[in-house]
Structures are given as structure tokens and as C-alpha cells.
Amino acid sequence: MKLPDFPPFQAPSAGSKTLSATHRSQGPSPRPFLKFCNFCLSAGTLGLALQAFAAEPAPAGNKSSEPPLSGSTTVAPTTAPASAAPATPAAPGKFDWSKQPPVSPPPRPGVFSIAPTGPGYYSLMDLITGKKRDAAPVFPYAPYALMTTPAFDMDFRYREKPGYEPDFFDPLKRIKLGDDFLLTLGGSFWYRYMKENDLRLTKADDSYHLIRSRFHADLWYRDNVRLFAEFIDARSFGQSLAPLPTDVNRTDMLNLFADVKVATVKEAPVYIRGGRQELLYGSQRLISTLDWVNTRRTFQGAKAFWRTADLDLDAFWVRPMITEPDRFDNWDTKRDFFGLWSTYRPMKGQLVDLYFLSLLNDNQTLAFNRPANIIGSSNTQTLGGRVAGDYNQFLYELEGMYQFGKLANLDISAFAVASGAGYHFKGQPMNPQFWLRYDFASGDSNPNDNRYNTFNQLFPFGNYYLGWADRVGRQNIHDFNAQLNLHPMPWATFTAQYHRFYLANKRDFLYNASGNATLRDITGQSGSHVGDEIDFRFNVHVDRHQDVLIGYSKLFAGDFLKARAPGVAPSLFYVQYNIRF
Template identity: 75%
Template structure:
């Protein structure tokens, strides 16, 4: 699909796009579901094949049979080879990715204090950053199978061998964040409060065939002047509870079936993310089949979003179904291509903001993404097209994310610079026969559109730039600048959660929303600890000045994160 480089704010693709009748939508939905079932059936019927070649850095596929046992000094065979279990999914590069420093240096504040200068970055399962969207079940501790690994105080609770065939691990995290907001949520209210989140998990494997994983979550806030958001509080609940069953080895990778409550994370996280910025994270419940190889990953899933009930156990949303196919091709190190088809069936009879149109919807998203780095040049391009039905309206919407950057390799501070343009379509008439506002689904919106959370990937132009510096290997500074315009000045401004917040139906307030600056400074204290300090400011443009007078919000936060 070719997309033009520059699109006018009044562009409405519905006028030129094909329309799909309600019966066609239902037929397509049945087709997608049957395709999902067919893929899972194919996995079930697949015959065992050769194990993946050695040397893969992204995943570690396993054979359908245990490796040939080695012979010990007493003539007995050794235990199952655990060096490739679990076959974890390495997190995909997000947009505006940065390349960490390498070579000799101090890679944590503790290393610097103790004089432990390293020749290269240490092997560590955790990213050296306070925010980490990677689910706990994909944190890679397989290096512990090597006798010469660097020792850690928490090693005794990791990869506990129970006989020859069972493996048990424990882990968790704790974070505290102080938040100070002015003009919070586009009101004239200032809010100073505290967030605390605790997580704990247990992970049990039988060889590489069966896995049971459970993760506890408790999220609380203190001192909020405004009512806590649904993403702020969740008392004593389960974030993940699932079983993995190995179905087969297909060509050079294992295929698994996952059943239960599970976090999802795909691609750039513009559409599907665990959303680590919020106190509760995001999770789903359902079934997923996944196949992992050194060069290609393929997932098929059917899930329902979990509804947070802060004082009760969460339940899934029976009125929403989310299903799709996602493939990632990794032709060489540093480069990737995503291809996906997603469907969200929403039967909550929602209104489009406050425009009076209510109804159920089925939204299909077809998209692709390219990202990588070549000779110090950084690049990313993602295109997303949506079609479907909203009440009696035909959906035709799209979004584009593009960026180019440069890594000044070998220079002091390890500087990296990005220039980006993000676009998501809006609608100039919310009550006619077409719906052209993009649906951002389940994104990590803050990362792309500002940490104040006032702008989402719907009805928006965002011209932005990012500078990333490492004053020291253990210190990371990021500065971002955004200039926001409504894609259509008669549609709403949507926030990071996708909620419609402000609108001028006449369009007389203009399209210039405002400018946002974001600064973040992360201190990697040691392998387990990070401190993140951030400040964001949104300067009101003509639209905000007209719709929310005397509002110009800012945000200051300090976060401490501990993982074990």
C-alpha cells in the first residue's frame, strides 16, 4: 500500500475507499476466526523437524525430543539440556529506538563506585531502564546454565532444578513513583500523589513441553486529589496465569499453545503493548499459538481484555473480542519487518465521544512495519489501514509513523538524533455514513505522543524530534519535542487512552493543539535498580486555548524500580 508523504488535514479516505456491508463484515470475521483455528490446527498436526541451528541471538528454539544425554564420570546419563528453555521472545525494537554504548566502561552506578570497569556490557536479563514493557515470562535467564556466569544474590531462586525434568523459578519487582501534575487532565487542578506497585511470579517447566506461569500484581496510589484512573489501582490480583503446551517442532523452531491470562506485546507497541507506564499494566485472557524461529516469528491469538476491578478479582470483558495474526521477519541483525492483521469486535454500544452516535463496532487493522539501523543511520516506517463497521457507518481510517535518525557512533555522550512524523486520520462529520477516525487499539501511546497523556494516536499530526545521550554508560538522557495539530479540526482531541476529550464542531478553534517537551533522565544504579526522573510541559495552541482556557499542564515525576 502506497501512502503519500504529506496529507492535508481535510483528507478523508472514506470517500475513495471501498465500502463493506454488514454481511460482508460478518463473513470476514468468520473467515479470520476460521483462519486462526486453521493455523492452530496446522500447529497441532505439524510433524517434528530438525532443531534450530545454533547461534540464534533472538530466540533459542528447542527440539521436540530431549538432546542426546551426555555420559557422566560414573557412566550414567546427564539430565535434560535446559540451556535453550524457555524459547523466549526477545522484545522488538520500538520506534525512536536508541543504541546502547559498548566497549570498556562502567555500566552501572555501583560499578562506578566500586571501580568495576568492564570491557563490554555485562550479560543481564533486565534492560538498564526503569520502564520495561517486556513481560516477566520473557525475561531471559538461560545464561545461568553456563558454569562461568557472573554470580548474583538472587541466583538461588532462579532456575531451580527439581530432578532431571522440572525447572522452577521465582521473581518479581517493586516500584515507587512520585507524581506532581499541574492542570491535570486538562482541568485547573494540581495533583501530587504517590504510586506503589508490587509484582511476584512463579514459573514451572516440565522439560520444554509444559509450562505453568503465574504472576501476582498489587497496585495502589496515595494522596490523589482527582479520582484514581482505572489504570492506577488494582488490589491483589493476577497479571498473568497461563499454561504453555508444546505442540511440535515445525522446520527450525518450536510451536506452542498458550491458554489463560497473558500480557501481549507486538512490534512497535503502537497497537498492542503491556503499557508499563501505568501502575496496573495491561493484560488479556484467551488463547494464543506461537511459533519461534531464528528468522521468523508467527503468532495467532483470540483474547478478551481484562477489566480492572480494584477491590475484586478482575474479569474479562465479555463484550469485546480481540483476535489476529502477527508475523515478524528478521532477515539480519538490526533489521526487522512486521506484517499483521488484527480485529477488534466491540459490542459495548459506545458513543463516538459526545457526538450522539452509538453502536457496536468491528474494526479490522491491516499493517506492516520496517525498522533497523544501517551504517549509523536509523530508520522506521509503519503503515496501518482500518476498515469495518461502526453502528451504521463504514470504517475507513489509517495511520502512518515514519522516522529517520543518526547514531554518532564513537562520539562523546553516544549521541543519537531522530526526526519523525506521525499521522492518524480523523473525521470531519461524525454523524454521516462513514467513520474515518483511526482506532489506536491497545497502545503504548505515552512513548510516542508525550508523557502528559493528553494526545493519542487518533485525529492527529505530530511533528517530533528526539535526542538521546549517554553521559556515562549507566546514565541515559532523552529529550523530545512535539508539535501537535488535529488531523481534522471538527473531530475530537483524543487522549492517550483513546478517550474523546475536547471538540469544536464548527472548527473555528483551529487545528493547532500545542507543543510538548519531554525530558527523561535514567540512572542505572545496579543490575536490579533504576531511578527515572522526568519532566514534561504542554504549551497550549489555539485549539487548547479556546477549548480549555488557562490550561497549560506540566508533569514532574521520580520513579524507583527494583527487580529480582
């Protein structure tokens, strides 16, 4: 394995927007200042960590709000079982781990569903063994095979409370090394079988297998310093078509960072994180770990964050990682991504996101969001806001995003809107929930004027919103969609989606889930109706650690697809097995 020429903390990328090894930037960075920042980030983070280890001990019993436990698609219980007593306070002079270390709760996604409550069997194993529960068990892993929440935000603090339900992997969790150090080990493995028909719009079929292994170690010194490392190995077998950049990343690092507490504001800690790290914000329409792909997505850089019971504030500067399947990954020195993000929770079940994001892109080998005849760097600024929640069984969400800046010599002006309303039929058999939604992202009508109006979807979890066939991205699109969620049993989840896709501007491209421009009719004569997609997913929660997911997606061609890719009928069938520990 050839190591990169950069300082420490350079590693993997797991996103949809990646480059092959042949597209690696060569020679010295065109941005000496940012390269110097990278060196300072790596050396300075370790310096701060060592300094904090030697610092004066923090007072015992540092207060921290205990975040809810939730998964990528469902909202899980937030309280411990009634039999669990309050955590036992630490002895005088010893650090109190009962609410430490602090954990960032995963944000509620759009098109969220609400998990079943009340007596029942909450896993297939519960049913087999006859273990009927009064309520869902408290556990950090979502009862679903896909989980975008990073491993470093898994919350095992419930184990400090007497009466918690023991688990086979407990010896790996919250290992106390003396009074001041806490170590947690864990990982996951998945296998997925994929059967694709016309999925790349080339009349080519493929059947293949994906496997992914992840292992992590998480070491805390009190709540002052954290060192987190996570290994990933992602592979594919049996592919007749070339693997996608997101299919393979052999023996690399997904996360490798240090956290240092630099202040306490209103009894809540302020941390600085430096190194390789996954990012996940808000609805994940713009920033996500992208758990659907085999490699996930990660960045490298620095982040400062502050968490309270009702307000979160983040500021970050990072670069996306470039996945190189057989080499140690490097960050993309030609792309810089920074932003400010705030989340306010005025009451239980309600949230407000406000954010500013900036993507500076000098990488000319990336074809995302630019016509072939435009050569030059881009500077895309995004302002956005979102409200979401549930109230009296009504579910709602509204997010608006506006972009401005420069693409070469063009002025950027683009926007996107995501809206939805739903209803939770509480107390009815199978816990039904139904959503009606409309999503829009602007396109460009004239490639020869001095304006560029195609929305840039940045780093999204696009499949979750725009269909699992991956043919449609949040760029130049209208999407009228509906979703039905059912829980035939508390351990079984069935989701059905319907999408009707239209191009927002029929002279612009159809963009796929990765943001790549795929098909276009510059004359607009092929119409705007892309097609209609159906998606079905059925998840079996086997036990606290294991899930099986079965899915099928089919895109029925509209006038545009029939004209630009005659005879294609994209479909996807998959079966996935997950185990987390």
C-alpha cells in the same frame, strides 16, 4: 474478595481502556458460544498440560535459537562475555537445559536507541566500586526503569554457561527439580511520585504516590509444558483527584497461563498458550503491556506461536481485562480481539512486521472512538506493516496501518502512518542519537455522513510516542517530533523530546492517551494547533536490579487548547524507583 462467576483464568486488566465496577456487564453473556469457548479454554488448557506431563519425554538437546536480550528503550548486548565458555552438554539420558526453555525476544520499538558498548562503568555501583568492564554485562533486565517486556520473557539461560557473573538472586533462578523440571521465581517493586498541574485540563493540580508489587513463579516440564503465574498489587496514596482506572488494582493476577508444545516445525517448537496473558507486538503502537501505568495491561484468551531465528508467527484470540480495584478482575465479554502477526528478520538489525487485527466491540459503555450520538457495536479490522532497523549508523522506521469495518451503521475507513529517520553518532562522547519523526492518524470530518474516519489506536504504548503528559493519543492527530538520546555515562541515559501537535481534522475531537475524546469544536473555528510539548527523562542505572528515573513534561497550549480549555498549562514531574529480582 469476591471471585468472578467465570471459569478459571479470569483476572486482571492493566490497560488504559478500562471500566469501573459499575460498568461491569451483568447477567449471562450475549455470546453463548464465546462463553463456552472460555470454559473450554480453562479446562482444556489444564487438560493438555496434564496430558503433556505424562507424555513420552522429548529428546535431549532440542534446538532453539537464543534470542537477544533487550529492554523497552535500548538494545542491550546479545552475547556472553568472552570468558564464558560454551554450555556444558547434558549427560546422556538427561534433558539438556542449556538452551531451554525457549524465550520470545522483545521486539525493537520505534524511536529505539542503541546502548553504549566498549569499556566503561555500566552501573552507578560499578563506578562506586571501581569495577570497569570491557563490555556491558549480560543480564535480562533492561538498564532502564520502564520495561514493557513481560516477566515470562526474561531470559536467564546465560547461567548455563561457565564463567557467567554470579548474582545475589541466583538461588531463585532456574531451580532444577530433578532432571526434568525447572522453576524460576522473581518479581519487582516500584514507587513513583507524581506532581500534576492541569494534566486533566480542568485547572486542578495533584501530587500523589504510586506503588506496585509483582511476584511470579514459572514452572517448566522439559520444554513441553509451562505453567506461569504472576501476582500484582497496585495502589495510590494521597490523591486529591479521583484515581484513574489504571492507578489501582489491589491483590490480583497479571498473568496466569499454561503453554503446551504441540509440534516442532523446522527444529523450532510450536506452542499453544491459554489463560491470562500480557501481549506485546511490534512497535507497540497497537498492542503493548503499557508499563507506564501502575496496573499494566493484560488479556485473557488463547495464543499459538512459533519462533525461529529469523521468523516469528503468532495467532491469538483474547478479551481485554476489566480492572476492578477491589474485586477479582473479569474479562470484558463484550469485546473480542484476535489477530495474526508475523515478524521477519532478514539480517541483523533489520525487521519486517506484517499483521491483521480485528476488534469486535459491543460494549456500549465505552466511549472510545465513537461520537456520542452513535449507538451500536463496532467491528474494526486493521491491516498493517512495518520496517525498522539500523544500517551504517543510520536509524529508520516506517509503519503503515489501514482500518476498515463497521461502526453501527457507518463504514469505517481510517489510517495511520508513523515514520522516522535518525543517526547514531557512534564513537562520539555520550553516544548521541538523534531522530526526526512524523506521525499521523486520521480524523473524522463529518459526524452526520455514513463514514467514520477516526483511527482506532487499539491497545497502545502511546506515551512513548506522543508525549508523557498523556494529552494526545494516536487518533485525529499530526505530530512533528524530534528526539535526542545521550549517555553521559554508560549507566546514565538522558532523553529529550519535542512534539508539535495538530488535529488531523479540526472538527473531530482531541483524543488523549487512553483513546478518550476530550475536547472538540464541531465548527472547526478553534483551529487545529493543539500545542507544543517538551519531555525530558533522565535514568540512573544503579545496579543490575535497581533504577531511578526522573522526568518532566510540559504542554504549551496552541490555538485549539486556548479556545477549548482557556488558561490550562499541563505539566508533569515524576520520580520513580524500581527494583527487579
